[in-house]
Amino acid sequence: MKASPLVWSTALVSALLLNSCTPNTLNQIAQTFRLAMKLQNGEAFRYQQQIDQKLTLPFNIPGVSPTSLAIPGSFTGIDGLQALQNLANPTVINTQLNLNYAFRVQLIDADGLTTLQMTYQGLTLNGKRNDNSEIFNLTESPLRALEGQSLTFKIDALGAISDVQGGDWWKQISLGLRTQQLGINTSTMLEGVLGPEGQKALLQSIFPRYSNQSLTPGTGWRSETKVEQVNFGYLPSTWESAWTFVSQAQQNAKIEKKTTITADPEKPLSIGIGPLQMQLDVAGDESTEGEVEMLTGLPITTVNQQNLTLTPRLPEIPDFLKPLVPIPNGTIRMENRISLKLLDD
Numbered sequence: 001m002k003a004s005p006l007v008w009s010t011a012l013v014s015a016l017l018l019n020s021c022t023p024n025t026l027n028q029i030a031q032t033f034r035l036a037m038k039l040q041n042g043e044a045f046r047y048q049q050q051i052d053q054k055l056t057l058p059f060n061i062p063g064v065s066p067t068s069l070a071i072p073g074s075f076t077g078i079d080g081l082q083a084l085q086n087l088a089n090p091t092v093i094n095t096q097l098n099l100n101y102a103f104r105v106q107l108i109d110a111d112g113l114t115t116l117q118m119t120y121q122g123l124t125l126n127g128k129r130n131d132n133s134e135i136f137n138l139t140e141s142p143l144r145a146l147e148g149q150s151l152t153f154k155i156d157a158l159g160a161i162s163d164v165q166g167g168d169w170w171k172q173i174s175l176g177l178r179t180q181q182l183g184i185n186t187s188t189m190l191e192g193v194l195g196p197e198g199q200k201a202l203l204q205s206i207f208p209r210y211s212n213q214s215l216t217p218g219t220g221w222r223s224e225t226k227v228e229q230v231n232f233g234y235l236p237s238t239w240e241s242a243w244t245f246v247s248q249a250q251q252n253a254k255i256e257k258k259t260t261i262t263a264d265p266e267k268p269l270s271i272g273i274g275p276l277q278m279q280l281d282v283a284g285d286e287s288t289e290g291e292v293e294m295l296t297g298l299p300i301t302t303v304n305q306q307n308l309t310l311t312p313r314l315p316e317i318p319d320f321l322k323p324l325v326p327i328p329n330g331t332i333r334m335e336n337r338i339s340l341k342l343l344d345d
Helices: 005-020 023-030 077-088 142-146 169-178 186-194 196-206
Strands: 044-057 091-108 114-129 150-155 161-165 220-227 237-249 252-262 269-273 276-293 299-313 332-343
Touching: 044 196, 114 142, 142 169, 150 196, 161 196, 186 196, 196 332, 237 276, 252 299, 276 332
Parallel strands: none
Antiparallel strands: 044 091, 044 332, 091 114, 114 150, 150 161, 220 237, 237 252, 252 276, 269 276, 276 299, 299 332
């Protein structure tokens, strides 16, 4: 029986297409991947996160650091006046924060939305100014009470965090911290760091944001994250990220991310001493390199390098204070290196 012209023409086209494909082209066509969170009920894992921050201030407020949140001493009498007069002196603060977390999957619903419990298992914090003086003492800080505290949250297949629940332990720790501090808007700042919105930002910094499309090495996707309040290493801002699926080896994938950081001009960060409040506009960028498990979607290692600038909106100084209080001018610079590692059990 003779083959029909249609069969011959189909075979000819197929042969031409195959001959035109190099081995690399065929390999790329065959290797299409989907990155997503795919955890199992009862699964447990642990992470270690280290945040190294260099904060360069064009003014001098003893101990001020969005990461340390600790301001020893009090501004009263002559000491207070001297502190105000020193505002214009530049200060560099180097801070290192180490956090250990334990996670356990509690529930996976029919839509793949996963509920996890996260427990703080360890915390170390140290920081020094450019004169090599320590800016706080963690041993005596209420932040130590974070160890052993737990919260629950939900994460979807694309890595988006929601519904953070943790009781009211963060309120007790915030209250303890406030009793030690002068108060640079400590109420708003501490609630942002330790409360549900702050914890959500912290958790989102651990888990990548994935795409619902199939990927091949070299392709990418985009995501947007909003940070509503101050968090460990993070400030109120919008993060627009371009992700790249770099390569695949064994059961792991290498990913990269380039992020532009901007702030809502209607919601500037506010810090200050008593009535002398300063509003700051946040901008910057972040670059990320990481490796993730393709089977589970869990990050194995990630390193984020952030470069942030905080531009002051200078406060109104009462006339009677102007001879005594120099108005600091210049941009605050914050350099953060945030590294994450999946620990072996």
